[in-house]
Amino acid sequence: MSNSPMIQLTDVKKGFPPKQILNGVDLSVEKGQSLVIIGGSGSGKSVTLKCVLGLMQPDSGSIRVNGKETTNQSGRGRKKMLRSFGMLFQGGALFDSIPVWENVAFGLIHGNGHNKSDAKEIAIEKLRRVGLSPDVASLSPSELSGGMQKRVGLARAIAAEPEIIFFDEPTTGLDPIMADVINDLIVECVQDLGATTLTITHDMASARKIADHIAMLYEGKIIWHGPKGDIDQSGNAYVEQFINGSAEGPIEMALFKP
Amino acid sequence: MKNPLSIIGSVILAALSELGRLSVFSATAISHMVRPPLYWRLIAQQMWFIGYNSLPVVGLTALFTGAALAQQIFIGGSRFNAESVVPGVVVIAIVRELGPVLGGLMVAGRVSSAMAAELGTMRVTEQIDALVTLSTDPFKYLITPRLIAAVITLPLLILVANTLGVLGGYIIGTERLDLNGTTYLQVTIDFMKAADVYSSLVKAAVFGFFIALMGSYHGYNSRGGAQGVGKATTNAVVSAFIAILISNLVITVIVFGGAS
Ligand SMILES: Nc1ncnc2c1ncn2[C@@H]1O[C@H](COP(=O)(O)OP(=O)(O)OP(=O)(O)O)[C@@H](O)[C@H]1O
Numbered sequence: 001m002s003n004s005p006m007i008q009l010t011d012v013k014k015g016f017p018p019k020q021i022l023n024g025v026d027l028s029v030e031k032g033q034s035l036v037i038i039g040g041s042g043s044g045k046s047v048t049l050k051c052v053l054g055l056m057q058p059d060s061g062s063i064r065v066n067g068k069e070t071t072n073q074s075g076r077g078r079k080k081m082l083r084s085f086g087m088l089f090q091g092g093a094l095f096d097s098i099p100v101w102e103n104v105a106f107g108l109i110h111g112n113g114h115n116k117s118d119a120k121e122i123a124i125e126k127l128r129r130v131g132l133s134p135d136v137a138s139l140s141p142s143e144l145s146g147g148m149q150k151r152v153g154l155a156r157a158i159a160a161e162p163e164i165i166f167f168d169e170p171t172t173g174l175d176p177i178m179a180d181v182i183n184d185l186i187v188e189c190v191q192d193l194g195a196t197t198l199t200i201t202h203d204m205a206s207a208r209k210i211a212d213h214i215a216m217l218y219e220g221k222i223i224w225h226g227p228k229g230d231i232d233q234s235g236n237a238y239v240e241q242f243i244n245g246s247a248e249g250p251i252e253m254a255l256f257k258p
Numbered sequence: 259m260k261n262p263l264s265i266i267g268s269v270i271l272a273a274l275s276e277l278g279r280l281s282v283f284s285a286t287a288i289s290h291m292v293r294p295p296l297y298w299r300l301i302a303q304q305m306w307f308i309g310y311n312s313l314p315v316v317g318l319t320a321l322f323t324g325a326a327l328a329q330q331i332f333i334g335g336s337r338f339n340a341e342s343v344v345p346g347v348v349v350i351a352i353v354r355e356l357g358p359v360l361g362g363l364m365v366a367g368r369v370s371s372a373m374a375a376e377l378g379t380m381r382v383t384e385q386i387d388a389l390v391t392l393s394t395d396p397f398k399y400l401i402t403p404r405l406i407a408a409v410i411t412l413p414l415l416i417l418v419a420n421t422l423g424v425l426g427g428y429i430i431g432t433e434r435l436d437l438n439g440t441t442y443l444q445v446t447i448d449f450m451k452a453a454d455v456y457s458s459l460v461k462a463a464v465f466g467f468f469i470a471l472m473g474s475y476h477g478y479n480s481r482g483g484a485q486g487v488g489k490a491t492t493n494a495v496v497s498a499f500i501a502i503l504i505s506n507l508v509i510t511v512i513v514f515g516g517a518s
């Protein structure tokens with residue numbers, strides 16, 4: 001079992017009738033690897049991530065995390081699995097009813113049973129790790145800028161030192177400089193922890209910075225998968241169009257298909 | 259043109275499946291009440307929000323309704339030279355029906371909508387998903403504390419409402435209608451039966467359950483951005499109103515249906 005992939009999806013299908021979103025996704029992420037899934041808006045990137053996290057049930061197919069099938073897991077097994085996960089949500093998804101530090105410490109207190117004062121110390125340390133000073137700790141999330149919220153979200157994702165971290169569009173909505181700062185932070189934090197990561201994005205600059213491997217999702221399938229260095233010579237018309245951000249190409253045709 | 263029978267059929271089916279989902283939702287929430295841990299701090303927060311913040315509107319409603327009622331009963335009673343029925347009828351009407359029902363509706367307007375808006379926003383901003391990924395059960399953390407708090411708080415609120423309703427009647431009765439104050443209170447106490455108070459509190463607890471249930475259910479299941487949250491808020495209030503009115507009738511028939 002020790003050299004089975006950390007995350008493995010086999011023929012995963014998911015539809016919201018009448019639409020079929022995932023149509024047989026095959027994907028694997030090795031331990032310690034950083035995989036970035038790229039794909040257009042509405043291609044099902046977030047759905048893929050939610051299936052892996054167990055926030056959504058796939059209609060069919062298998063999802064293995066660390067060798068264990070997750071799609072039919074019991075409550076306790078699932079809870080154990082979730083404790084090894086960290087997740088940075090697209091919009092931050094910070095809890096606005098509690099202060100910043102409690103957001104960061106949330107998983108430690110409620111998931112891992114730390115007491116509050118220890119958890120607060122760890123939270124402040126993690127906030128420092130993402131470049132936020134301790135006086136941010138007592139603010140409410142709604143008092144922070146978008147970039148700061150992303151940092152808090154990142155601190156929350158790494159707080160419990162997870163083995164696997166998921167990033168949903170970590171740079172959307174940020175200016176290019178702040179986006180790059182977040183990319184650097186992600187790379188550093190992941191290296192610190194030696195974590196395996198799965199990221200979804202449509203920001204190619206971010207993908208190039210974070211990824212070891214890149215996979216492209218299109219019409220419910222992974223149409224290309226390879227080391228990031230190979231993406232410029234993918235020889236795949238869809239991938240080329242996507243990374244060049246060009247309006248001309250096969251993808252446009254597909255979008256306007258009735 | 260669709261067959262009208264098939265339209266009726268699909269409407270009924272949709273209503274039944276909604277009812278089924280609601281039952282599963284409440285069963286899940288209730289099952290967490292008996293499984294530790296309970297989040298006492300959150301329960302206390304919700305009790306404060308539901309109870310203390312609703313006191314003014316519930317109190318005012320009861321006070322003014324009790325007063326208006328006394329005036330009307332006095333007018334009606336005087337046609338039969340029976341002005342002395344005022345305290346008895348006021349206390350029965352307030353404690354059995356108007357206190358809990360009007361209070362419940364007022365709280366539903368405030369609380370079901372606020373819960374639906376808060377949970378709906380948490381849903382569409384992925385905060386509920388975030389809870390799950392932080393190994394916290396959203397039912398345990400969000401829904402169950404709201405249900406417990408509402409079931410405990412509503413009876414307390416309605417106790418206050420009933421008292422203020424009677425007080426409203428007393429004030430009009432003694433200040434305007436020249437009824438004797440001591441007699442008024444004596445008649446009130448003589449008329450009120452234990453069953454009146456119990457049924458009032460049971461109603462309040464049941465209404466509290468529905469207020470929190472509808473707010474939570476519609477908020478938790480809302481989707482589709484700000485518009486979805488708005489719809490959830492409206493649906494929460496409307497369905498809480500309906501649940502309160504129906505369950506009130508059911509409890510009234512069960513408790514008082516036999517005799518007097
Ligand atoms: N709960 C749901 N119910 C119905 N349809 C859904 C649901 N969740 C997602 N979808 C649909 O699935 C499709 C893929 O959505 P998804 O959020 O995965 O896209 P995405 O690739 O993450 O796009 P973006 O880059 O814009 O975030 C969309 O067409 C969306 O409408």
Ligand SMILES: [Mg+2]
Pocket residue numbers: 045046090
């Ligand atoms: Mg998405």
